[in-house]
Amino acid sequence: MNESQNDFRELKHLLKLKRHESPPPGFFEHFSDEVVNRIRAGEARSQSSVAERLNDHAPWLVNFLRVFEAKPGLIGGFAASLCLLLVLGVVLAEHSESGPQNVFTTASTESASPDGSSAVPSAVPEFASVGAAEGGIAISTNASLQPVASLFGQASGASLFQPASFAPAH
Amino acid sequence: MTMSEPAANPNTPAGMLEGDLVKRAQRGDLQAYDELVKRYQERIYATVYHMTSNHEDANDLAQEAFIKAYSALKSFKGGSTFYTWLYRIAVNKTINFLKQRKNKFHLSLNDIDFNAEHDPDLMALISDKTPTRDVALSELQKKLNEALLKLSEPHRMVVVLHDVQGQSHDEIAEIMGCNIGTVRSRLFYARQQLQGHLAGYIKS
Numbered sequence: 001m002n003e004s005q006n007d008f009r010e011l012k013h014l015l016k017l018k019r020h021e022s023p024p025p026g027f028f029e030h031f032s033d034e035v036v037n038r039i040r041a042g043e044a045r046s047q048s049s050v051a052e053r054l055n056d057h058a059p060w061l062v063n064f065l066r067v068f069e070a071k072p073g074l075i076g077g078f079a080a081s082l083c084l085l086l087v088l089g090v091v092l093a094e095h096s097e098s099g100p101q102n103v104f105t106t107a108s109t110e111s112a113s114p115d116g117s118s119a120v121p122s123a124v125p126e127f128a129s130v131g132a133a134e135g136g137i138a139i140s141t142n143a144s145l146q147p148v149a150s151l152f153g154q155a156s157g158a159s160l161f162q163p164a165s166f167a168p169a170h
Numbered sequence: 171m172t173m174s175e176p177a178a179n180p181n182t183p184a185g186m187l188e189g190d191l192v193k194r195a196q197r198g199d200l201q202a203y204d205e206l207v208k209r210y211q212e213r214i215y216a217t218v219y220h221m222t223s224n225h226e227d228a229n230d231l232a233q234e235a236f237i238k239a240y241s242a243l244k245s246f247k248g249g250s251t252f253y254t255w256l257y258r259i260a261v262n263k264t265i266n267f268l269k270q271r272k273n274k275f276h277l278s279l280n281d282i283d284f285n286a287e288h289d290p291d292l293m294a295l296i297s298d299k300t301p302t303r304d305v306a307l308s309e310l311q312k313k314l315n316e317a318l319l320k321l322s323e324p325h326r327m328v329v330v331l332h333d334v335q336g337q338s339h340d341e342i343a344e345i346m347g348c349n350i351g352t353v354r355s356r357l358f359y360a361r362q363q364l365q366g367h368l369a370g371y372i373k374s
Contacts, residue, residue, distance in 0.1 A: 008361050010372045013291035015333045015364075017311060018220055020286035021279060023229075031215070031229075032207040035236045036200050042237065 192252050196243050203243075207236050210253060213335070214260045220330040221264045221323070223315040224278040231267055235260035250344060257345045265323045275319050282307050295371065310371060317367035325360035332357055 055062045068075050179185045183205035186194075194202035214235060219228035239259050246255055286292055286307060296306040318326055327346065331337045332353075339357075343350045365372060 008365070010295065011361055011365050011368070012333055014295055014310070014314060014368065014372060015329070016289065017282070017286060017292055017307070017314060018330075018334045020282045020289070020292075021219070021311065022283045023215065023219070023225060023280050027229075028211055028215075031211045031233070032204050035207050035211075035233050036204050038233060038237055039200065039203070039240050042241075 188252055189248075192243070192246065192248075195240070196246070203240055206252070210256055211236075214256065217257070217330060217335060218260060218264050219280065220318070220334050221268065221326060223319055224276060225280055226278055227267070231264055232260065235263050238263065254341065254344050258347070261327060261345055265327070268323050277312065277315060279311060279315060282311060313368060313371060317364050320367055321360055321363055325356050325363065328353055328356040329360045329364065333361075 051062075068078070183191060183194075183201050186202070186205070188206070188209075191202045191206050195206060211232070215228055215232040218231045218235070219225060222228050222231070235256070239256050242259070246252065292307070296310065318329070321329065324346070328342060331342045331345065332339070337345075339350045339353045342353045346353070
């Protein structure tokens with residue numbers, strides 16, 4: 001083993017020559033900058049590839065966004081109309097507070113009597129009509145609390161309530 | 171009284187520990203990664219250069235190794251040192267490149283620095299019959315690189331890491347993903363092969 005190690009001594013000396021091979025002067029001064037620049041370029045390319053994928057799958061959305069790029073004033077108009085829609089939605093929701101309650105009432109009564117003959121809907125008109133007939137006070141509910149058929153599609157909900165009045169019956 | 175050199179500011183990337191730089195780079199801090207590149211660029215480049223004997227290829231491969239390491243940095247859990255992990259990426263990338271290129275080698279050697287002419291071990295190898303030392307060194311350089319390129323990639327890698335770059339058997343085993351016995355046997359076989367290829371330049 002010693003013999004072979006001695007044999008390799010000259011080879012090792014010769015291999016030391018490789019350590020003296022140096023790249024051109026200043027090569028390492030810009031090396032890290034090039035690496036970082038390539039990383040940044042790669043990141044930018046991956047971002048652009050996202051845009052390309054969006055263009056492939058939803059070209060209408062890209063065209064829509066391009067309109068905004070071309071006419072920045074449209075962004076303001078679009079945002080204002082979105083805000084207006086939001087405000088309208090809130091106002092409509094406030095005016096239709098009783099809507100969901102009616103839906104639940106309908107649902108609960110329907111589930112209570114599978115045969116369709118509900119006790120509550122029939123009781124209210126009866127009470128109102130009785131009161132009126134006996135010279136009592138007829139209950140008048142606020143008209144705005146009636147269900148909004150257009151919002152909930154409960155056209156039948158109108159039959160659940162009967163406008164009543166507290167005015168003395170004649 | 172001795173004047174000690176001022177310590178690097180630990181708040182700047184240059185003064186940070188490797189572990190902190192790696193954590194910052196994992197969060198996407200390119201300044202921290204730039205510092206890591208600066209710390210290892212020479213060793214990574216040298217390894218790839220000695221494997222390819224081509225400066226342009228070494229430049230490309232070393233850059234690509236650093237870029238790949240950055241993209242894979244989130245998967246680095248610290249099981250080994252960052253240095254070993256980075257080396258492994260560079261070594262695998264280089265071996266894959268050489269396998270794709272097969273045996274089509276094109277030498278593009280770097281110049282030998284001035285210090286080589288003052289190395290007594292090297293000078294002892296140069297024949298007295300050679301007209302000038304410069305010619306002798308460049309000829310020797312070419313023959314040495316050609317002989318290295320005749321080795322298989324794993325054998326060349328072991329010689330480069332051990333005899334040229336001075337890495338230990340343990341480190342080489344970790345970098346190459348093999349056991350120390352394999353490293354030793356590859357090194358012995360590679361040296362034998364090299365000695366045969368360079369018989370005219372080495373006293374037997």
